[in-house]
Amino acid sequence: MRELRAVADEVGATLLFDGAHLAGLIAGHAWPNPLAEGAHLLTMSTYKSLGGPPSGLVLTNDADIAARLDAIAFPGLTANFDAAKAAKYYARIGSPAVAAKFVAEFRRVAERLVEYPSIGSRRSRGRRDISMSIFPYTVIYRTSGDTMLVLVVKHDSRRPNYGGSRK
Numbered sequence: 024m025r026e027l028r029a030v031a032d033e034v035g036a037t038l039l040f041d042g043a044h045l046a047g048l049i050a051g052h053a054w055p056n057p058l059a060e061g062a063h064l065l066t067m068s069t070y071k072s073l074g075g076p077p078s079g080l081v082l083t084n085d086a087d088i089a090a091r092l093d094a095i096a097f098p099g100l101t102a103n104f105d106a107a108k109a110a111k112y113y114a115r116i117g118s119p120a121v122a123a124k125f126v127a128e129f130r131r132v133a134e135r136l137v138e139y140p141s142i143g144s145r146r147s148r149g150r151r152d153i154s155m156s157i158f159p160y161t162v163i164y165r166t167s168g169d170t171m172l173v174l175v176v177k178h179d180s181r182r183p184n185y186g187g188s189r190k
């Protein structure tokens with residue numbers, strides 16, 4: 024790792040260690056911590072050797088990289104993930120047909136928002152929200168010029184400020 028880091032520094036590259044299969048060994052100190060060994064970034068799956076729910080982690084010790092990651096991942100990728108997680112949840116506790124119904128309902132709301140961007144109720148900080156029917160979810164979004172950004176797809180029993188820090 025240290026040799027690779029030296030090469031990365033020489034050419035101005037960022038060194039990422041893919042720990043998808045090694046996360047458990049790293050957490051258990053049976054494999055050196057790549058961040059301590061020189062990697063800028065460490066990625067991992069949460070559901071393989073960590074045995075958790077399907078998700079992923081991107082770790083870094085570098086404040087600048089963390090800020091850049093935050094800007095990309097929240098809310099851009101996160102709101103997508105909210106909806107995907109909800110569908111997955113319904114497939115697990117219900118059936119693939121229930122998950123498909125969730126996706127269809129989500130699509131209906133998305134199409135409505137495209138047609139009528141200001142249909143959602145006003146919230147603070149320029150946000151608006153619209154409830155899904157059938158499923159207890161609320162879509163929180165904001166518009167700017169002709170761009171719309173979905174910030175959160177929130178289960179209604181989540182704490183009220185869930186996703187509040189997403190910009």
Ligand SMILES: Cc1ncc(COP(=O)(O)O)c(C=O)c1O
Nearest residue numbers: 041042043044067068069078079
């Ligand atoms: C080496 C490696 N990295 C990353 C991934 C992606 O992991 P995930 O399934 O969490 O997206 C995989 C998946 O098998 C993998 O084998």
